[in-house]
Amino acid sequence: MRFGVNYTPREGWFHHWVDFDESEVARDLDTIAGLGVDHVRVFPLWPVFQPNPTMVSPAMLARLESVIALAGARGLAVAVDGLQGHLSSFDFLPSWLVTWHRRNMFTDPDAIAATVRYLSEVSAAAARHDNVVAITVGNEVNQFTGDVHPDPHPASTEDVTRWLDATIGAIRRGAPGVPALHACYDASWFSDAQPFTLEHVARAGDMTVVHSWAFNGTGQRYGADAFETRALARYLVEVARAFQSDPDRPVWMQEVGAPRNVVPEESVPGFVRGTVAxxxxxxHLYGITWWCSHDVGRALGDFPEVEYDLGLIDSDGVVKPEGRLLREAIEEARSTVPGTGGASTRPELVLDPARGRSVLAPGGSFFTEYMTAAREQGHPRVRLTTHEAAPAGAATGGARHA
Structure with missing residues (x-):
């Protein structure tokens, strides 16, 4: 199993692509490698890399390749995201998708064609490096479809299937053999209005990607030190796995962190150890990738307060106590991870998808049933009463899992 971090550059956050300094990236990666991790996830900013629908910047692609090469020189594998998209409360959409050029990113043919061009070129650049182990369509792009978004890009489930076919297909053409993934935040688990469904999460692409954030209502409802809060990430993995067509398909916990708005300082050690354990x-857990490497520097304004201290390393480059805690938790997990997860002896819970997704949310009936079983007997396997067909045309299978 892999252990890694989401790379948030110390100097300039993701705006570092504009004021790029290889020496700063190298220094960051040296510190990250010292945490005992084996990979980083990196985030090109979409409007910076593709300022025009027919232009992907060669200079920015070269900077991406430089980051990948610097990571490789330190023994770190790299996972590359495509559409950013959305990061830490900020949206990064190119100018050709907004205001006078407003197009729906999920349904407009010209927008989709431009997105495919971008993902193909990013993937081709990444694939030139042997230490690239996965390429993700984008970071939680499902948030753009929700009514909660101030300027949504509405889409139907069928639209999403077609869009994933196009975007995952672009990655596969640009980087044959490299796992092509997509990533949703947990509205896909909890909201029946979300057009990115759990079937999309668990069947499109080459792995199932899970992002787990305790501020989704779990920490608020149960408290920072509760079993439910420390077991949330595992719960989401088990629910997502239930919707897979292939039971052996890898699952990647691509984002999990200790947000201070629901996990105060004194609760961080128990949360880190409990979540990893x-x-x-x-x-079949492919890996755990912690959010994130570095704190956002206070010189950058207008972030939600929680974003300024999510890092394992502070904005001066010093490893924080949670960085040392994660290193210890990784060492312990590497020495105790079973090959099968105790598959033959695990209890089983049956989930009827007809009940809707709200029962899966924190406090929902299935969430409660699962947590009770997990606390008393160990984490159960979740099985669906029915196994629906995969979304029509959804891109599945076909890549190595490095």
């Missing part, structure tokens, strides 16, 4: 026994 709960995840470590999961079957």
């Amino acid at each position: 709960n995840l470590a026994g999961a079957e």
Whole structure:
């Protein structure tokens, strides 16, 4: 199982692509490698890399390749995201998708064609490096479809299927053999209005990607030190796995962190150890990638307060106590991870998808049933009463899992 971090550059956050300094990136990666991790996830900013629908910047692609090469020189594998998209409360959409050029990113043919061009070129650049182990369509792009968004891009489930076919297909053409993924935040688990469904999460692309954030209502409802809060990430993995067509398909916990708005300082050690320990026994878990490497520097304004101290390393480059805690948790997990996750002896819970997704949310009936079983007997396997067909045309299968 892989252990890594989401790379948030110390100097300039993701705006570092504009004021790029290889020496700063190298220094960041040296510190990250010292945490005992084996990979980083990196984030090109979409409007910076593709300022025009028919132009992907060669200079920015070269900077991406430089980051990948610097990571490789330190023994770090790299996962590359495409559409950013959305990061830490800020949206980064290119100018050709907004205001006078407003197009729906999920349904407009010209927008989709431009997106495909971008993902193909980013993937081709990344694939020139042997240490690239995955390419993700984008970071939680499902948030753009929701009514909660101030300027949504509405889409139907069928639209999403077609869009994933196009975007995952672009990655596969640009980087044959490299796992092509997509990533949703947990509205896909909890909201029946979300057009990115759990079937999309668990069947499109080459792995199932899970992002787990305790501020989704779990920490608020149960408290920072509760079993439910420390077991949330494992719960999401098990629910997502239930919707897979292939039970052996890898699952990647691509984002999990200790947000201070629901996990105060004194609760961080138990949360880090408990989250990693709960995840470590999961079957076919590809990896755990912590959010994030570095704190956002206070010189950058207008972030939600929680974003300024999510890092394992502070904005001066010093490893924080949670960085040392994660290193210890990784060492322990590497020494105890079972090969099968105890598959033959695990209890089983049956989930009827007809009940809707709201039962899966924190406090929902299935969430409660699962957590009770997990606390008393160990994490159960979740099985669906019915197994629907994969979304029509959804891109599935076909890549190595490095």
